[in-house]
Amino acid sequence: MSIDVQHITKRFGDFVAxxxxxxxxxxxxxxxxxxxxxxxKSTLLRVIAGLESADAGSVHIEGTDATRxxxxxxxxxxxxxxxxVFKHLTVARNVAFGLxxxxxPRAQVRQKVHELLELVxxxxxxxxxxxxxxxxxxxxxxxxxxxxVEPSVLLLDEPFGALDAKVRKELRDWLRRLHxxxxxxxxxxxxxxxxxLEVADEIVVVNGGRVEQVxxxxxxxxxxxxxxxxxxxxxxxxxxxxxxxxxxxxxxxxPGRDAAREAIVTRVLRIGFETRVLAETVQGEQVTVVxxxxxxxxxxxxxxxxxxxxxxxxxxxxxxxxxAAGGSDERDPAVPLAV
Ligand SMILES: Nc1ncnc2c1ncn2[C@@H]1O[C@H](COP(=O)(O)OP(=O)(O)OP(=O)(O)O)[C@@H](O)[C@H]1O
Numbered sequence: 292m293s294i295d296v297q298h299i300t301k302r303f304g305d306f307v308a309x310x311x312x313x314x315x316x317x318x319x320x321x322x323x324x325x326x327x328x329x330x331x332k333s334t335l336l337r338v339i340a341g342l343e344s345a346d347a348g349s350v351h352i353e354g355t356d357a358t359r360x361x362x363x364x365x366x367x368x369x370x371x372x373x374x375x376v377f378k379h380l381t382v383a384r385n386v387a388f389g390l391x392x393x394x395x396p397r398a399q400v401r402q403k404v405h406e407l408l409e410l411v412x413x414x415x416x417x418x419x420x421x422x423x424x425x426x427x428x429x430x431x432x433x434x435x436x437x438x439x440v441e442p443s444v445l446l447l448d449e450p451f452g453a454l455d456a457k458v459r460k461e462l463r464d465w466l467r468r469l470h471x472x473x474x475x476x477x478x479x480x481x482x483x484x485x486x487x488l489e490v491a492d493e494i495v496v497v498n499g500g501r502v503e504q505v506x507x508x509x510x511x512x513x514x515x516x517x518x519x520x521x522x523x524x525x526x527x528x529x530x531x532x533x534x535x536x537x538x539x540x541x542x543x544x545x546p547g548r549d550a551a552r553e554a555i556v557t558r559v560l561r562i563g564f565e566t567r568v569l570a571e572t573v574q575g576e577q578v579t580v581v582x583x584x585x586x587x588x589x590x591x592x593x594x595x596x597x598x599x600x601x602x603x604x605x606x607x608x609x610x611x612x613x614x615a616a617g618g619s620d621e622r623d624p625a626v627p628l629a630v
Contacts, residue, residue: 293318293476294339294444299348301334308334309345310500316478316493318353321470323491324480327523331500332480333448339478340446341365353443367444368437368475370430372452376421382432383408383417389440407435410469427451427458431465438473447479451486463490484524488512496520518609528579529611530572530600537581539606542568543599544590551599554578559592568592570600 294316301309308331316322324332337343339350341362349358357365377385383404390400408414411431413424421429430450437445450466451459467490470477481487487494488508496503496511496519504516515521518534528537531552543551554570557577561567566587568580578600592598602608 293353294478295349295351296335296339297349297351299335299338299345299350301331301338301343301345307500309338312348312497312500312502314495314502314505316476316495318476319474320492321467321477321479321490322493322495323487324478324495324497325484325487325491325523326482326497326503328482330498332482332497335497336446336448336478336480339444340367340369365444366442367446368440368442370433370437370445370447370450372449376429376433378421381418381420382413382424385421385432386435386439388436393440403439407439410438410472411435412465425458426454427462430454430462434466434469438475443476445475445477447477449480449482452481459486466490488524496523498523513607515607515609518612521607521609526579526581529576530578530602531576532611533602533608534611535602535606535608537567537579539603539608540578540580541601541603542570542580542582542590542592543601544596546599548599548601551601552576554598554600556592556594556596556598558594559587561587566592568598570598572600 296312296314299309299312300307312335324335326332334343338345341357341360345358349356351357352365352367377388380388386407387400387404390403395403404417405414408417411434413428413431413435416424416428421432424432433450451462454462463486491508493505493507494511495505498519504511504520511520512524515524521527521534526537527534528540529535530540546553552572552574554572556568556570558569559566561584564584566582566584568582568587570578570580572578580600
């Protein structure tokens with residue numbers, strides 16, 4: 292394992308930002324730290340980087356105990372959301388900076404900068420000043436700069452967070468391709484589940500200073516450890532005290548299955564190729580059902596109509612949180628609903 296975090300606790304005054312966090316991050320992968328704002332993702336990344344010292348626990352990087360090492364001794368590269376560029380240096384000189392500080396011979400620096408600018412598709416901008424680049428190009432320059440010193444680990448804190456949605460999407464596709472080329476162990480922080488699901492090999496879900504689950508995008512989506520992970524990775528609804536995805540609710544216009552719950556359609560919304568049906572069961576549960584527009588049309592759904600709802604065979608579901616606070620510590624593992 293490339294990064295091994297064991298029993299890390301970090302407090303800011305009385306506030307516990309990381310509460311006994313243990314996680315191992317595989318070598319050569321692209322791992323996302325995903326979670327809601329304030330959950331502790333950045334703090335965990337900063338502890339790995341050595342920019343924040345933990346109150347308890349250890350960090351090993353590539354087998355070396357880095358817990359008490361200064362950031363510059365950890366062989367990690369960073370890129371942050373608002374990257375501090377050297378405004379008075381050209382793009383090429385920015386990328387060369389770390390190598391020049393390390394007194395790498397000039398010809399070697401030139402060669403390396405050339406290769407890196409090719410890698411991040413900025414060769415034609417080598418002599419520009421950073422102010423002449425777009426936001427996305429500047430973040431690519433930042434990545435080239437971080438990669439220049441050949442770190443064993445690359446840490447990215449919401450690297451594309453400040454960019455607009457379209458550029459963000461382009462850059463995340465590009466990051467995936469870049470990673471496939473260079474294979475440096477990369478950890479990136481994001482609060483965007485789509486970004487994590489699309490880009491990462493593995494996702495660490497961080498919430499309330501704890502790790503909720505670690506797994507591949509498929510594992511998290513298909514077998515969420517609890518209602519928090521399930522709700523964070525996609526839309527959910529509840530039916531019969533279980534949390535499940537709205538497209539996994541089957542709606543029939545007659546009483547078919549034994550387990551089906553009778554409900555009244557309260558709203559029918561057509562959004563693009565999907566139809567979203569809101570219904571209230573006789574037990575008073577508000578349920579959202581998502582189906583194709585064609586299917587909805589064949590059912591001839593109208594508000595006020597009586598329907599029967601059940602979980603589709605094989606639907607993934609978890610126990611609904613108990614109480615208004617939303618969940619207990621003892622959570623049921625994801626199990627398919629009995630249908
Ligand atoms: N230097 C600090 N002093 C005091 N509290 C801090 C400090 N840094 C972080 N915190 C608190 O620790 C908690 C976790 O912060 P952190 O930045 O790790 O969250 P995050 O999951 O990265 O959230 P975001 O996506 O909003 O950055 C937050 O409640 C934050 O206010």
